[in-house]
Amino acid sequence: MSSEPVAVAAMTRVQQAVVESVAPHLRHNPYDSYRILRAAGPFVPGPHGTHLVTRHAEAQAILTDSRWSHAEEPQLLHGDSDVELPGSFLWMEPPDHTRLRGLVGKAFTARTVSGLRERAAQLVDQLLAEILAEREVDLLEALAYPVPLTLICEMLGVPEEAHAQVRAMSAGIARGLDPDVLLSAEELAARTAAVHEFTAFFGDLVEQRRRDPRPDLITALVQAEEAGVRLTHTELIGTLLILVVAGHETSVNLIGNGVLALIREPAEFQRLRADPDLAGVAVDEVLRYDAPVHLTTRTARAEITVGERTFVPGDAVIVLLGSANRDPEAFSGADRFDLSRYLPGRETERHLSFGLGLHYCLGAPLARMEMRTILHALGTRVTELSLLAEPPYRPNVVVRGMSELRVRVEGR
Ligand code: HEM
Numbered sequence: 001m002s003s004e005p006v007a008v009a010a011m012t013r014v015q016q017a018v019v020e021s022v023a024p025h026l027r028h029n030p031y032d033s034y035r036i037l038r039a040a041g042p043f044v045p046g047p048h049g050t051h052l053v054t055r056h057a058e059a060q061a062i063l064t065d066s067r068w069s070h071a072e073e074p075q076l077l078h079g080d081s082d083v084e085l086p087g088s089f090l091w092m093e094p095p096d097h098t099r100l101r102g103l104v105g106k107a108f109t110a111r112t113v114s115g116l117r118e119r120a121a122q123l124v125d126q127l128l129a130e131i132l133a134e135r136e137v138d139l140l141e142a143l144a145y146p147v148p149l150t151l152i153c154e155m156l157g158v159p160e161e162a163h164a165q166v167r168a169m170s171a172g173i174a175r176g177l178d179p180d181v182l183l184s185a186e187e188l189a190a191r192t193a194a195v196h197e198f199t200a201f202f203g204d205l206v207e208q209r210r211r212d213p214r215p216d217l218i219t220a221l222v223q224a225e226e227a228g229v230r231l232t233h234t235e236l237i238g239t240l241l242i243l244v245v246a247g248h249e250t251s252v253n254l255i256g257n258g259v260l261a262l263i264r265e266p267a268e269f270q271r272l273r274a275d276p277d278l279a280g281v282a283v284d285e286v287l288r289y290d291a292p293v294h295l296t297t298r299t300a301r302a303e304i305t306v307g308e309r310t311f312v313p314g315d316a317v318i319v320l321l322g323s324a325n326r327d328p329e330a331f332s333g334a335d336r337f338d339l340s341r342y343l344p345g346r347e348t349e350r351h352l353s354f355g356l357g358l359h360y361c362l363g364a365p366l367a368r369m370e371m372r373t374i375l376h377a378l379g380t381r382v383t384e385l386s387l388l389a390e391p392p393y394r395p396n397v398v399v400r401g402m403s404e405l406r407v408r409v410e411g412r
Pocket of ligand 1: 090101
């Protein structure tokens with residue numbers, strides 16, 4: 001018997017896993033597809049001539065090698081669309097990347113963010129009191145959205161009455177971060193509308209701060225713009241867009257995924273209750289176990305060899321962060337949720353949920369602080385957590401997460 005039918009069958013299974021790893025009806029569990037992809041090799045053919053990077057070692061090598069560019073991503077992902085997302089430094093290379101990231105960097109250092117701890121704790125306490133009074137809630141609405149949305153809006157200086165509008169605009173943009181080929185005509189239209197609305201809304205706010213400066217991040221950016229030709233108006237709006245969208249859409253999923261994992265693994269929740277100070281290291285395990293951002297892309301700017309494969313300039317890769325985080329070569333018991341995995345002294349690889357290298361997440365200290373505050377409060381005050389319904393997922397691929405998380409919460 002020829003070996004060909006076997007090869008074809010094997011190929012089909014891998015191709016099916018490629019399709020299923022982004023399928024809307026399987027968003028609750030892309031991990032089975034990732035397992036098949038990792039087993040097929042470190043690089044698997046993806047859509048439009050791309051290569052999917054399935055394992056931790058190769059993903060890490062690519063993210064930390066500056067010969068791989070992120071500047072082509074909007075073209076790669078949004079080549080056919082008629083609207084451009086305003087340029088943000090997420091999709092730039094030095095020197096523009098350095099200039100723009102430098103302007104907002106100070107606001108997000110661990111030190112600056114620790115100054116927001118008290119406000120975060122107060123917000124979490126208040127929301128948790130409301131949840132405990134109500135007992136049965138959609139935890140995304142009751143906690144996961146309000147905490148990061150309120151904090152990023154307050155940092156920027158968005159008035160409270162506009163927070164809901166900001167949330168609606170960024171939801172439209174977040175789905176639009178997915179590759180265009182996965183979006184329906186309505187979703188593409190919704191993204192265009194959301195980007196126009198965002199540009200108009202923040203354009204107005206920028207003008208207000210120009211006339212009436214306040215101690216907020218928008219004013220700081222306006223002053224940088226005025227101090228020299230350090231950033232154009234489009235760059236200013238693009239910077240605000242990435243801060244707003246990356247600043248809460250991702251954190252919402254971190255919070256939701258973390259609560260879901262604690263419900264599914266009651267023994268880990270009991271460990272957190274017994275020792276709420278585990279919250280700090282638990283944040284990293286939630287990030288690893290169920291990544292809020294599932295993929296990023298890079299394009300080769302030179303001939304680059306990664307492992308056994310050589311790429312030529314122009315080759316595009318899709319780095320599957322969510323798969324790298326479950327690679328058994330990098331993590332023992334990779335599919336196990338283990339709150340103490342990142343305790344000092346334990347041997348383990350770092351997760352790739354915040355990316356790595358030049359574009360390493362600027363907001364990581366803020367996201368970590370928010371989640372640590374929430375986990376600590378849950379460990380201290382909540383005695384019982386259970387699911388009221390299996391949670392539905394949004395179709396989003398890049399920024400993956402639930403659309404609702406109905407839970408019952410008991411505590412004091
Ligand atoms: C970059 C994930 C929260 C702002 C990134 C990247 C990832 C990521 C994976 C790198 C993308 C790449 O290399 O292609 C996350 C996750 C978060 C989170 C999982 C929460 C759980 C935040 C927050 C902010 C933020 C709270 C800001 C307020 C940014 C910015 C970049 C970035 C500005 C671009 C950095 C650069 O290009 O230099 N994030 N993020 N993120 N993130 Fe986050």
